[in-house]
Amino acid sequence: xxxxxxxxxxxxxxxxxxxxxxxxxxxxxxxxxxxxxxxxxxxxxxxxxxxxxxxxxxxxxxxxxxxxxxxxxxxxxxxxxxxxxxxxxxxxxxxxxxxxxxxxxxxxxxxxxxxxxxxxxxxxxxxxxxxxxxxxxxxxxxxxxxxxxxxxxxxxxxxxxxxxxxxxxxxxxxxxxxxxxxxxxxxxxxxxxxxxxx
Numbered sequence: 001x002x003x004x005x006x007x008x009x010x011x012x013x014x015x016x017x018x019x020x021x022x023x024x025x026x027x028x029x030x031x032x033x034x035x036x037x038x039x040x041x042x043x044x045x046x047x048x049x050x051x052x053x054x055x056x057x058x059x060x061x062x063x064x065x066x067x068x069x070x071x072x073x074x075x076x077x078x079x080x081x082x083x084x085x086x087x088x089x090x091x092x093x094x095x096x097x098x099x100x101x102x103x104x105x106x107x108x109x110x111x112x113x114x115x116x117x118x119x120x121x122x123x124x125x126x127x128x129x130x131x132x133x134x135x136x137x138x139x140x141x142x143x144x145x146x147x148x149x150x151x152x153x154x155x156x157x158x159x160x161x162x163x164x165x166x167x168x169x170x171x172x173x174x175x176x177x178x179x180x181x182x183x184x185x186x187x188x189x190x191x192x193x194x195x196x197x198x
């Protein structure tokens with residue numbers, strides 16, 4: 001094969017990654033080629049291994065090297081609570097913050113008519129099954145504060161009515177350390193409507 005064509009194909013593939021455009025991808029590929037033995041070849045080997053071994057947890061949808069992820073397999077996790085997130089990245093963000101010690105459920109996206117994603121494309125039936133099987137008493141909807149995220153939260157809450165589990169959502173409003181002058185209108189509106197006594 002033609003080496004230059006392969007390099008261009010690699011740059012084009014790298015440019016598809018989030019946060020990388022054509023110029024950043026070109027710089028990254030050139031850097032990797034300069035550090036072939038210490039970075040490129042180990043990266044290529046690891047990408048192949050991860051591609052063959054990592055899969056979604058059969059229970060919650062997290063990424064794992066086994067059928068059941070470490071979070072679901074941890075007996076120290078609080079049972080009775082499930083935090084529903086849109087994607088694995090959201091699960092990882094919650095874990096990084098170390099604010100939740102229950103179990104998770106990854107929906108696999110949000111309802112989005114523009115992207116042709118309907119209820120049948122999300123892992124809602126599996127969530128209903130888990131509520132019954134795991135005697136879940138509370139479902140926390142930790143979905144993004146976007147139109148699609150809030151539409152999905154409303155839909156999921158309706159689908160879970162009658163399961164016996166309390167459905168709650170994350171509070172919305174002012175972030176810690178936030179200044180009013182820098183807040184967008186939607187954040188200010190949510191903060192004001194969610195106000196509480198001091």
